[in-house]
Amino acid sequence: MKHIKKITITLLVVLLLTACGTKNADNKGEANNDGKDLPVLRVAMMPFITSLPTEYIIENGLDVKNGFKIESTMFSTGAPMNEAVAADLWDVGAMGAAAVTGVANYDMMIIGEVLESLDGLGIFTKPAHPAAKVKGLNPSFPNVYGDKESVKGSTILLPIGTAQHFTTLKWLEKIGLKQEDVNIVNMETVQAYQALKADQADMAALNVPTFFDAVNDDMVQLGNLADLGTRYVDMIVANPKAVEGKQELIQKYVNLVMEANAEINKDKEKAADLMMEFLKKNGVEQSRESVVGDLERANFIEKDAWKDRDLGLFAKELGEFYIAQGQIDASLTEKFETSIDSQFVK
Template sequence: MKKKWISMLAAAAMLTGTLAGCAPKPVDSTTAATEAPAGTSKETEAGQEETPAADLPVLKVAVMPFLNSIPIEYMINEGLDVKNGFKIETVYFANGGAMNEALAADQWEVGTLSAAAVNSLAIYGAYCIADIGHSEGGLYTLCKPDSPIAQVKGANPSYPDVYGDAETLKGAVIATNTGTISHLNVIKWLEKLGLTTDDVEIVHMDFPSAYQALMTGNCDVAALNPPTSYQAEAEGMIVTSSLTTLGVPQFDSIIVSNKAFTGKRDVLVNYVKAFFEATDALQADPDMAAQLLLDWYTENGSESSLDACKNEIATRPFVTSEEAKTITIGDSVQVTGEFWVSQELLEESKFPEIAKHVDDTIVKEALGY
């Protein structure tokens, strides 16, 4: 398969103009939670007075235009932050890479990350304190139906639902947002077929650009995350691999800055408590969760549909407070870190830092186990 640099660059340039009018907009840094007016107090059900909202400690919470920020949106909408004795101030980022860059500048204190958490822990000294969502669902590599890759299925009998083989994939141009969990999906896919990243050409693009490159024939494969992965599938693209079909469990995790971890432990306990109150509610009412997700995508400039959001909610469930008690925190980011080292995305000397920056005491205190 020939490289397609010129056409890909042209497509990217065209897409830039197309998307300019619908770029994600920063989320308002003030919460929408119902609260008592500043300087006043209100009574709890037990008859005790709550601290005025204006006097509550503030957490700078990073959000992104993805599913893993929905519990934060729910917490704000339902006032779970104020109820649990703190206030959320949101800080918007387009992706996990941007969050890590901002982490070094102390621009946020707590956020939710998947693959990008490797760098948060290993390089920036942040801590993983809870696993809160199954992030493997909807992580797809896709190709066109007439691609040679789509004509071969089950080349590795241990993975019967995976498409492609060494012959059809060698030299393929694969577009994805490098350094994300979608990149990990590519690495695992190639591995199961006896290939490495040296056998293909991986081109860095944001997910909408990679989707567009696939649809216009300017790449052979796009590795996408929701909602663009579901959109491409709905357009007839073939799902050639996923973390699910490759048997790779992954979690979105709550990540906190080193400064917050050492200085705001009590607030973080309350944050985790409120977070799992949100995931319990979202899992109990998938229709409500899907509508909230659709509204979130629309607000932040992504096209989706209610059916696509229902599919994402079903295939990428949140971790409930009960399930959280059964999970060994940090296993997911450890697996990701091992692959980053193997692909020279992380210095081997930094790998031990991952295990050093996993802490399960906060979630255990928050959930009482």
């Protein structure tokens, strides 16, 4: 009996170790359920809707079905993601405005686009501010509020060098002002909005989800990128080493992103369910109402869109903005031509 027990225990241990080993190998992309070797694509992600298509791919096992395995790494924002590509820590990912500094400083490639925002970036003020009472000064942009008299000398809070900064300068341009005509103070988005509510500034440039807080609080939106004739684009970016060495895997990934985008566009409520789980898994608290609003403002780029769409137009426009602001050396202008590679979307 003791001998039988020893054999039983030994078999149990072997089975447990075998099961654990199979699971770990599968998670790393070294093997799938059939024991076949799978090549790995290292994907950088962030806990925003920018990475929702990748989450869809992972959750539905589309990578494995297409003969490769995604190994994901989560980043809080685009800045550390840029630094990580310089250290060759990921192959492909998605980001917004930070892609411009990634191209300029780290030779990152722009190989596709995930979504364009129809809303979600804007400059807000309180209803009592004089600028909130002037609308349609520029007939080409009838939804824009403010004029020279009501805005000149105002203090505007925003994180400098970001999409909010870009939006603010676009807005000032439309009402006939320049950056030097106002007082721009560098401040992170959440703190900027709290300061606006506490009457410590005239205006604040906000993005999602704080953008929706301002809308719900009946703040007046003086202008957003959609009203200003520009749509904000989140881009698919790549490590140049991966573009050279993992072309086939990257092509499969880009194809799957566009496939996931079509599913997200088709059912935003179902996409909101996935987004809520994605945020929860990554320790981010956000209301479902905010998530649904975030999804509704975005158009995820599908395959058919590339018949008439040119890659990198927003990146070039944003690059020009950074150069004008002195944050990128003018000598790097050429990179916004050479670092845009449309082979994977065309």
